[in-house]
């Protein structure tokens with residue numbers, strides 16, 4: 001049904017993972033962004049209010065890493081959230097700044113989906129990062145959420161940090177309007193690009209660093225190991241998670257990082273056994 005709709009109307013399904021606990025400034029910023037996007041391309045926005053879903057805090061057992069996310073002892077709605085994420089074309093990670101960071105709801109969500117740091121899966125999806133703040137903290141939150149989404153495999157299609165003190169002076173309102181319009185344009189143009197952009201040096205280093213480690217972890221973290229193996233990421237000639245041109249210099253640096261990473265893990269494992 002989703003594919004039919006996309007073929008006929010080319011509607012993009014956008015899931016907003018909403019970290020704000022109420023319909024406040026962050027929600028309004030998302031709605032304004034939606035309004036700007038809708039003027040150019042057909043989109044459907046769905047809000048997933050983390051405040052209202054049954055998502056328990058991580059218990060810290062680490063079983064999602066070693067034995068798979070289905071081994072999580074928390075019985076809640078995390079699998080439904082994952083399903084929604086898999087069905088969306090793009091995800092907006094939205095959180096106000098609370099105490100210089102993302103909200104508690106957003107942090108619980110990230111903790112619970114941490115296995116995606118080891119087993120990234122969202123390579124066919126775009127992510128947009130959105131935050132609002134009274135004064136400060138927005139840059140850190142944007143950086144943090146961008147890093148999280150990138151490591152989970154998303155193609156970052158833009159980010160937007162609005163400074164929204166209460167009361168909001170007129171000049172700020174105008175400035176924010178400009179930022180929203182610009183961000184919407186960037187988001188839309190990311191969808192018009194046919195190919196995903198090549199990975200940065202940091203992306204390549206992360207790929208090889210993880211590859212060097214996970215290759216050594218067959219016994220300690222079998223689920224991670226097999227995920228990497230089944231995806232063919234250990235095979236010779238594989239330069240990145242997806243088939244995309246990689247800058248040869250980045251690749252060479254990545255291979256060195258992989259060698260050191262593997263050596264470090266081997267050393268740690270030997271020390272633990274001995």
Ligand SMILES: Cc1cc2nc3c(=O)[nH]c(=O)nc-3n(C[C@H](O)[C@H](O)[C@H](O)COP(=O)(O)O)c2cc1C
Nearest residue numbers: 020024025026096097098099100132133134135136
């Ligand atoms: C508990 C709490 C903590 C906050 N911490 C910060 C902060 O560290 N820095 C800041 O500039 N604003 C802070 N704010 C202000 C919010 O970031 C700002 O008002 C935001 O736009 C609220 O979005 P919301 O209406 O979606 O909750 C805080 C607000 C609350 C309620």
